[in-house]
Amino acid sequence: MREILYVQAGNSANYIGTHFWNTQESYFTYSDDEDPIVDHDVSFREGQTIQGDPMYCPRLIAFDHKVNFGALAKANNFFSDSVSYAPLWNQSITEHEQEPIEPHVYQTHLQAEGDLPFSTDASTIRYWSDFNRVFYTPRTIQMVPDVSGWRNSEGDWSLGHETFERFNDETQLMEGSVRLFLEECNSFQGLQLTADTTTFGSFSHSFLLAFHDELSTAPCLSFPLMADAVPSDVNIEDVEPIIFSLNLHTHPLLRTENSCKKDCQRCRIPSRTGQYFSYERPSTKSEKVAQKSFRRVSKARSDRAKSQGSIYQDSSVLSAHIENSSVPLRLKGHTENIPSFCSHLNVHGSQRFSQIGGFFPVAASIKPQDFVNQFYDFSASRQSLIDATFYTRRDVTRGFSSNALHAYDEWCSRTPIKEPYAVSTHSLGYPLPSSFPDIFQDENILHDYRKRNTQITSDLPLPSLAMCTTLSTSTGTASMLADYAKFIQTCVDRGKTGILAGKIESMDDMKELVNDLWTIHDGYSEYTDD
Structure with missing residues (x-):
């Protein structure tokens, strides 16, 4: 069945993941004459509730600190945590319970009235579980202990x-939840990982090492969320050395999956293990994602509410591109899988870092030039892409009109990259479940849908939008790698150590990191003349 095991690690990653699974849930059909466009068995597992009823749940491992789960618990009305412990104390016990977190009004709405059109106010979102629409098995919920308030965990490699x-x-x-998920698979094809690199970068790296050492050598599609700081924007004299770890969000992944053989041997991970598509974190994208098509969160009750509301909105756009770019893995009738994705994008064997970008929504009146002017790359600066040479490209379009398809074909005819290095997939429009934030400047997109007070059925389909997402490998990645290499070289030249707590502490380690970065950089620049 080409099953995928999904992994989410960190608060922002789970915001993105929640939107992702809400979209997956919207693909389900509930009548015999409706045929779903995706194969649900790729992403969902079928199990039984405590009442013995069948239930589809995501094949997901979700890591986050306990404080970020909100009202979501391992046990619910359909699943209970079966783990029990024998009491070690037979005397009287006085229990002190923390006041439970009240469920969000959206969750109360779903349980009481079903899936009615409902507008989710961004300023009221406190946790990613507030707008969740799916049920998880207990083994999905992995509550990592909270970090002590006096300790800064961001970028601390050894702590992770x-x-x-x-x-x-x-x-x-690994021997419990993860192994059980894999044993349920008939034809496991690989992992899809979304992780916050500043808070869960080292944790995710350790998970991948354990996974490949103990359970499987299957490839991984990784969407690491980049740190807030960018090397080219940081003044080395104004930042303490320990903070430099925020700028090295790619380093844990580079050390895991670079083209240097000694690192592959050190980590014991095959050199063909996967592909990475770096993102800026939702908090960083706040103003960049807010293009002319979107509006920002307003009237927040507090700074934290505004921050969470902003992540809730921005993560919906990032999630849409992740879901759209990977939808060929789940479409019925398609033979795509994670190994073929990696092989196509890493055509030269030394390019395991790719870019992801696109635009959302796409107007029906789009013109060929708009595919250049409106395109937004989430992984590299626009300047670095202007003169970039593209090696491979995978486009996924959703809900394109005949005019948009014609414009797309004309644009493709103007680009130098052709099949088989350029691959296109066209499918139905991207659905907008009731949990999707109302971020569009065009108030008519969701207005009629959310004003109706009727149960959602096949007679009232979900609204959908046209969008385009591109996965690509190009020389544009080289400039990003060069920025990191130059930044660390500057630290070496000025004698600044402590770049990555618990990992890069000596001058020799820093020099080795610079060499590794330039080695990977060369893998993206040496084919420019081909």
Whole structure:
């Protein structure tokens, strides 16, 4: 069945993941004459509730700190945590319970009235679970202990590694939840990982090492969320050395999956293990994502509410592109899989970092030149892409009108890259479930739908929009890698150490990192003349 195991690690990653699964849930059909466009068995597992009823749940491992789960618990009306412990104390017990978090009004609305058109106010979102629409099995919910308030966990490589080792020992994660998910698969094709690199970069790296060492050598599609800081924007004299770790969000992944053989041997991960598509974090994209098609969150009750509301909105756009770019893996009748994705994008064998971008929504009156002017790349600066040479490209369009398809074909005819290096997939419009934020400047997009007070059925289909997402490999990645290499070289020249806590502490380590970055950089620049 080409099953995929999904992994989400970190608060922003779970915001994106929640939108992702809400979209997957919208593909389900409930009548015999409706045929879903996707194969649900790729992403969902079929199990039984405590009442014995069948239930489809995401094949997902979701890591986050306990404080970020909100009202979401392992046990619910359909599933219970079957783990029980024998009491070690037979005397009287006085229990002190923390006041439970009240469910969001959206969750109360779903349980009481069903799926009616409902507008979710961004300023009221407190946690990613507030707008969740799917049920999870207990093994999906992985609550990582909160970090002490006096300790800054961002960029601390050693802390993330220690946290994973301790968490795995205490919960039997790899031998329990992860192994059970894999044993349910008939033809497991690989992992799809979304992770916050600043807070869960080292944790995710340790998970991947354990996964490949103990369970499977299957490839991984990774969508790491980049740190807020960019090397070219940082003044080295104004930042303490320990903060430099925020700028090295790619380093944990580079050390895991670079083209340097000694690193592959050190990590014992095959050199063909996967592909990475770096994103800027939702908090960084706040103003960049807010293009002319979108509007920003307003009237927040507090700074935290405004921050969470902004992540809620921005993550919906990032999630749409992740879901859209990977939809060929789930479409019925398609033979695409993660290994073929990786092989196509990494055509030269040394380019495991790719870009992801696109535009959303797409107007029906789009012109060929708009595919250049309106395109937004989430992985590299626009300047670095102007003169870039593209090696491979995968386009996925949704809901294009005949005019938009004609404009797309004309644009493709003008680009130098052709089949088989350029691949296109066209499908139905991108659905907007009731949990999707009302971020569009055009108030008519969701107005009629959300004003109706009727149960959602096949007679009242979900609204959908046209969009386009592109996965590509080009020389544009080289400039990003060069920025990191130059930044660290500057640190070496000025004698600044402590770049990555617990990992890059000596001058020799920093020099080795610079060499590794330039080695990967050369993998993107040496084919420019081909």
